Amino acid sequence: MARVLVVEDSPDQARLIAGLLQSAGFAAEVAASGEEAIEAMGSNTPDLVATDLIMPGLSGLEVVEEVKRRHPLVPVILMTAFGSGEIAARALQKGAASYVPKRRVHDELVPTIRDTLALARARREKARMLRFLESSEHRFVLENDPDLVPPLAAYVQEGIRARDEHFDESELMQVGIAIHEAMVNAMHHGNLEIGSELREAGGDVYRDLIERRLGEEPYRDRRVHVTLKLTRTKLTCVIRDEGPGFDPAQVPDPTNPDNLERVSGRGLFLIWTFMDRVTHNEAGNQIKLVKRIAQSGGKAS
Amino acid sequence: MNANTWFDEHALPRLERMVGVQVLGEVLDLYFENAPKRVAAVRAGLGSEDLEAAALALHDLKSSAGMLGVSGLQQLAEEMERLARQNDADGLRARVEPLEAAVARADSLLRDARVRRGV
Numbered sequence: 001m002a003r004v005l006v007v008e009d010s011p012d013q014a015r016l017i018a019g020l021l022q023s024a025g026f027a028a029e030v031a032a033s034g035e036e037a038i039e040a041m042g043s044n045t046p047d048l049v050a051t052d053l054i055m056p057g058l059s060g061l062e063v064v065e066e067v068k069r070r071h072p073l074v075p076v077i078l079m080t081a082f083g084s085g086e087i088a089a090r091a092l093q094k095g096a097a098s099y100v101p102k103r104r105v106h107d108e109l110v111p112t113i114r115d116t117l118a119l120a121r122a123r124r125e126k127a128r129m130l131r132f133l134e135s136s137e138h139r140f141v142l143e144n145d146p147d148l149v150p151p152l153a154a155y156v157q158e159g160i161r162a163r164d165e166h167f168d169e170s171e172l173m174q175v176g177i178a179i180h181e182a183m184v185n186a187m188h189h190g191n192l193e194i195g196s197e198l199r200e201a202g203g204d205v206y207r208d209l210i211e212r213r214l215g216e217e218p219y220r221d222r223r224v225h226v227t228l229k230l231t232r233t234k235l236t237c238v239i240r241d242e243g244p245g246f247d248p249a250q251v252p253d254p255t256n257p258d259n260l261e262r263v264s265g266r267g268l269f270l271i272w273t274f275m276d277r278v279t280h281n282e283a284g285n286q287i288k289l290v291k292r293i294a295q296s297g298g299k300a301s
Numbered sequence: 302m303n304a305n306t307w308f309d310e311h312a313l314p315r316l317e318r319m320v321g322v323q324v325l326g327e328v329l330d331l332y333f334e335n336a337p338k339r340v341a342a343v344r345a346g347l348g349s350e351d352l353e354a355a356a357l358a359l360h361d362l363k364s365s366a367g368m369l370g371v372s373g374l375q376q377l378a379e380e381m382e383r384l385a386r387q388n389d390a391d392g393l394r395a396r397v398e399p400l401e402a403a404v405a406r407a408d409s410l411l412r413d414a415r416v417r418r419g420v
Binding site for chain 1: 320325327328335357361363367368
């Protein structure tokens with residue numbers, strides 16, 4: 001029997017909602033405040049939380065944030081009264097799974113909970129199944145289109161998140177930034193052969209040259225080859241361009257924070273800072289980034 | 302607003318079908334116990350210039366009334382909640398007595414309906 005924690009400060013509404021859930025075959029428990037709910041969840045985690053939005057003390061919005069932080073696999077459904085649309089929208093952005101208007105609660109709460117629980121169960125099962133996945137490898141051959149970089153970074157982040165629900169959010173962001181920087185380097189400096197000194201000079205010259213070379217031989221036909229390998233313990237991302245390569249020894253020390261101020265050294269500095277291991281091939285047209293997952297601050301489960 | 306729209310006679314039978322007689326009885330008991338406390342909280346909020354507390358009490362009253370089909374009370378509480386959130390103490394004060402009358406009317410209608418349903 002699925003357990004639902006109802007967070008509702010109004011005793012009559014709480015009793016009615018609990019009654020609706022019990023009639024539908026759920027085990028319903030009631031917390032009279034957000035604080036009480038968070039405390040109760042510490043010792044006994046429910047399958048789903050249905051919370052009022054406007055309450056004294058911890059609001060429904062804060063309940064959503066706390067539950068997402070402490071119990072990321074437990075979905076939260078909001079019960080919203082008329083006039084609380086704006087705060088409900090914010091709660092949905094914070095990670096609430098769905099919402100039910102209070103005036104429709106008797107008709108819509110139970111079906112919404114059933115649908116949400118089915119999705120959450122599938123997600124938990126998938127997460128459990130993925131814990132048994134030893135490794136996965138994906139290869140992409142990308143055009144020199146910077147618009148492809150954010151989705152690629154998001155793809156990597158999703159892969160890590162699927163392995164480890166608790167992986168630190170800021171580290172996940174840093175992995176995305178490192179991949180972004182390495183990809184832009186491969187496209188602009190590698191394939192299009194645009195020197196970083198031009199970027200340092202600023203202005204439109206750099207952007208104009210990118211535009212021109214995107215339509216010129218041999219630059220336009222070059223591709224970026226990306227291999228992503230994700231194991232239980234680490235992410236390995238190899239990014240290779242089809243340009244002539246560069247001498248990595250000539251690059252300003254990427255571990256020196258002074259290079260943070262330089263446009264040209266900034267990307268590599270970020271990559272070196274955010275990833276656990278960074279290496280180039282001899283030809284200088286390939287970079288290999290490694291991020292440990294299990295040993296990271298994210299504490300893989 | 303006429304009597305039929307002020308109170309939806311079908312609301313309690315619908316809830317009874319969903320949760321049963323016993324739970325509905327408990328819900329009504331809790332409503333009767335808490336509605337006067339909410340009105341008192343509105344008065345107290347006005348007295349101490351804590352309109353946020355008044356708004357929270359009105360918010361609860363609005364939702365409970367709506368749940369039980371008492372649209373007349375729901376709409377008045379909703380209007381007063383909006384005034385409280387706009388910090389309009391005078392507008393709120395002018396509606397406290399109508400609110401008390403509406404709560405008394407809702408009380409009477411719900412008790413009658415309860416007797417008729419045998420809840």
